[in-house]
Amino acid sequence: MKKTENERPVRLGVERFSERRDLKRLRLGMLTNALATTSELAPSVDSLLAFGFQIATVFVPEHGFYGEAVAGEKVVSGYDEKRKIPIFSLYGETLKPKLEWLEGLDALLVDLPDVGCRFYTYAWTMSYLIEAASETSLPVFVLDRPNPINGVQVEGKCQEEIFGSLVGRFPTPIRHGMTLGELAIWLQRNYFPNAKVEVVTCEGWKRGMWWDETGLPWVSPSPAMATLDTATVYCGTCLVEGTNLSEGRGTSHPFEWIGAPFADEDEVAKLLNSLGLKGVKFRPVRFVPATSKHAGEICKGVQVHVTDRNSFSPVRTGLCIIAAFKQLYRQNFVWRETTFDRLLGTKSVREAMNETDEPIAVALEVYLKPDDQFIKQRSEVLLYQS
Secondary structure: OOOOHHHOOOEOHHHHHOOOHHHOOOEEEEEEOOOOEOOOOOEHHHHHHHOOOEEEEEEEOOOOOOOOOOOOOOOOOEEEOOOOEEEEEOOOOOOOOOHHHHOOOOEEEEEOOOOOEOOOOHHHHHHHHHHHHHHHOOEEEEEOOOOOOOOOOOEOOOOOOOOOOOOOOOOOOOEOOOOHHHHHHHHHHHOOOOOEEEEEOOEOOOOOOOHHHOOOOOOOOOOOOOOHHHHHHHHHHHHHHHEOOEOOOOOOOOOOEEEEOOOOHHHHHHHHHOOOOOOEEEEEEEEOOOOOOOOOOOEEEEEEEEOOOOOOOHHHHHHHHHHHHHHHOOOOOOEOHHHHHHHHOOOHHHHHHHOOOOHHHHHHHOOOOOOHHHHHHHHOOOOOOO
């Protein structure tokens, strides 16, 4: 049975912030998009405007305000005629707000939907906003949201090398197990000590909760993040972007369908299922991407079916999928080296896979335990109980 408003277990940070009548006199800049909504599906910025808050400026991350820009597409600044508010892009000519964009503002707000993964760019866009705020003494209020893939599991070592600032600006595991608010406090404590950061927490969220346990509607936070199922596998299968395999972009199941024209779907599924990876099964599948890699071609491979999401390890699974294709089709498989190394944060795994005829063994043995220093830092900023 569908939960009613009064039965929803979780109340969002933006809904709690709307009660802050003392802040209505402030001129606010807001890092957000239309995909950050209230529980009633109103864009957060519209909800705050309706409550009488003065949102003078909006900053937008990758994909733009409406989320229509595809991955990697530069977003231009402009003016929102509907809301009569200037829109400044932090995914275009600059990643960090220009000082003139902050003039006349009294405080900054952040409300963005995150997916709990290091290489999802929104968190790092927030880091640039916090950095700019620390240089101008502007307070930052982060209107928190649940981590959709829970806030308990942490997977993957921190980067050995920082290859790209928007897929991991600072050392972080691939699956960090924090909310955006907790990440903001972590950033402030470890990198921007002069920043003034306040998190408006969610009410009723527990660390072990997945999004579908919150009673909140799912709104795709970016064009290819279609469902919670997508987010569940994304921390691992996004690594496929670093190869010539299709990661399912341009289909109805991005990051769940993995394949290539040169593969045999039954062969791949048999090999992957033989590994006995926890919480996951692989179904043979064929698909034709409408866009992106192998557009218009029949790709053969597997669909990733998560059978137990709490025991499922997306990072290990993603590495094993890549290794299986490489092992079976070494004459056709090609790395996109810069992309793979940038996403994983190290060259060592790719190089180890290249040095053996059995790269699956590397994927199964690769060290995925998070760094002790990060685990300690994380423990000091957690805002929610298990």
